[in-house]
Amino acid sequence: MIDIRLVRDDIDAVKAALGRRGVDPADVDRLADLDRAARTAVGTRDEVRATVKVLSKQVGEARRAGDTARAEQLADESRAAGDEERRLNTVAEAAQEEVRQALLYLPNLPAPDAPDGVGEDDNVVARSWPDVAPAYAEAQRVPHWEIGAELGLLDMERGAKLSGSMFPLYRGFGARLLRALGSFALDSHADEFEEVRPPTLVLTGTMVSTGHLPKFEEEAYHLERDDLWAIPTAEVPLTSMWRGDVLDEAELPLKLTAGTACYRREAGAAGRDTRGLLRVHEFDKVELFAYSTPDQAPALLESMVARAEALLRQLGLQYRVLDLCTGDIGNSAARTFDLEVYSPGVDMWLEVSSVSWCTDYQARRANIRYRPEGGGTPVFVHTLNGSALAWARIWAALVETGRQADGSVVLPEALAPYLRGETVIPAAG
RNA sequence: GGAAGGGUGGCAGAGCGGACUAAUGCGCACGCCUCGAAAGCGUGUGAGGUGAAAGCCUCCGGGGGUUCGAAUCCCCCCCCUUCCGCCA
Structure with a gap:
């Protein structure tokens, strides 16, 4: 697969190179859109995931301190955040898989000195x-x-x-x-x-x-x-x-x-x-x-x-x-x-x-x-x-x-x- | 095929539910020392994602599960090692 960063940094160059092989520029645009969506989804999920980790750690601290009531309360919060995290994770993973599929579907960029042609x-x-x-x-x-x-x-x-x-x-x-x-x-x-x-x-x-x-x-x-x-x-x-x-x-x-x-x-x-x-x-x-x-x-x-x-x-x-x-x-x-x-x-x-x-x-x-x-x-x-x-x-x-x-x-x-x-x-x- | 033990950073290897931000060693990089080097001492040192940065997230063979929390517990799979059996 090609480097997704090329698509992010210089999408026109990728379109031009793949265009020589007959790839539709719209496919490249579609990939860029999917990539943006996936990155947003992953970012959102990661924020929630970080919350879960912090809360979990606090559960442990509270429990060690003997504050059972507080530990239980934090565990409840963490559980709720965890449910949300799982939901967001499903979304993020699906988005990433779409990007991966689109990326695998794209052929390699031809070398500059490869001759042009369709068949x-x-x-x-x-x-x-x-x-x-x-x-x-x-x-x-x-x-x-x-x-x-x-x-x-x-x-x-x-x-x-x-x-x-x-x-x-x-x-x-x-x-x-x-x-x-x-x-x-x-x-x-x-x-x-x-x-x-x-x-x-x-x-x-x-x-x-x-x-x-x-x-x-x-x-x-x-x-x-x-x-x-x-x-x-x-x-x-x-x-x-x-x-x-x-x-x-x-x-x-x-x-x-x-x-x-x-x-x-x-x-x-x-x-x-x-x-x-x-x-x-x-x-x-x-x-x-x-x-x-x-x-x-x-x-x-x-x-x-x-x-x-x-x-x-x-x-x-x-x-x-x-x-x-x-x-x-x-x-x-x-x-x-x-x-x-x-x-x-x-x-x-x-x-x-x-x-x-x-x-x-x-x-x-x-x-x-x-x-x-x-x-x-x-x-x-x-x-x-x-x-x-x-x-x-x-x-x-x-x-x-x-x-x-x-x-x-x-x-x-x-x-x-x-x-x-x-x-x-x-x-x- | 049977039995047992394993798979952790470039390598070796500890860890076996909450300070793992993964010990320690080797290797590597830089510095000190030296005429120069070795040794010694010191500092640093995995990969990936995202972000202007700080940071945040992922990765302990692969996948699934339990849990508030998994390198650590459970299930399935792959691979490796040892012993036994079988065999060109």
Whole structure:
């Protein structure tokens, strides 16, 4: 959530910033009104509450002094004030809850240099690689589910037999390739990012602090018996690792990487991209995550995008970097870069990474702060997260891109150390 | 799964119905001392809300309750520790 003080101090700036994302200025005015009402209600309640405390204390004093009659009289007064306090408290809490709801509903302020726009079509292609788009051969124009079936790498039918549709089952070289990709990425990030293997089933509170609940409840798998949620991304456990804590500035930036399975119900996407690995309920992903000071954040954002790009170049996949416009940036982000690889078999650009700078929007919700060097009051950290990378779609792009005229698939040399040196998946037969 | 003990400020840890405005220690900051430092001594030091300020209010894992009054008593939940059982 954004800082309510911004709304109090400079409401026009908030309207202007959120207006770039399509938020109605009237919503901001409504929030300001609710906030004023809540503050008045809380003030009134606090006055009465103070009276109760004073009277209660006097009851004790009178009782110790042996003046029972006076104690009883004061207790009666206090009781009456207490009833009034409870009534006012109900009013005040309801008012505060309204403010909180209105505040949660507001998205983050976009970064000043995020491009303007209303939707996906307005995203800006920041750069692409390689400079000259490759020419693809006929052999590369085969979708990965066909290649996977032909070479025994991917068995979507048996996956569906076990778990229903959109649960991939990788076999043989296909399974090894997936494992290789995860190791390759984690090793690449090991120079600066601490590797973490978090739990993938988490408590409700953990889902709430990243904003995945309650808003996106429909998207998440829930184990009712134990009231645990399957994580949709490693961002969820990583954000909560220091939930409610105060870090030292010296610990920042705190950089983490985690490879986990991610689970998504894709409830709103029924019928879209249902074939192969384009959209699946369970996929592996290596996530980059950082807590930082506000000053460190812009450079970190760039370096995280650069890391994801470096992997794609090493994998030899054609890609483009999208600077998301204000209308397409996710709720909690101020700036987001998406990476899309071109996959020739399906002839589509596939989103394989999304790197976001969330400023203090998530930290405020999760209450994660740091104590500035030399003391002073704690300040909310900035959080950044990004995939590097999401493997199901990379797997698809690699298999399609690497396909040869003879039906074999050539994989990038960068993966050789993780594939026992075998970078060619032999043709069928 | 059974039994017991716990969750208190940056950390450790006392408090177990009314002076809690949460002891004490560590850490940290400033000062004295010193050529400088350590040690020692002194002073200060949680977070949040509201307010011009004084002040007032909230926060002792979370939620509910009892009471004139709850860190303290009761109920539910979460988490941690120990022992037992089971288990890859």
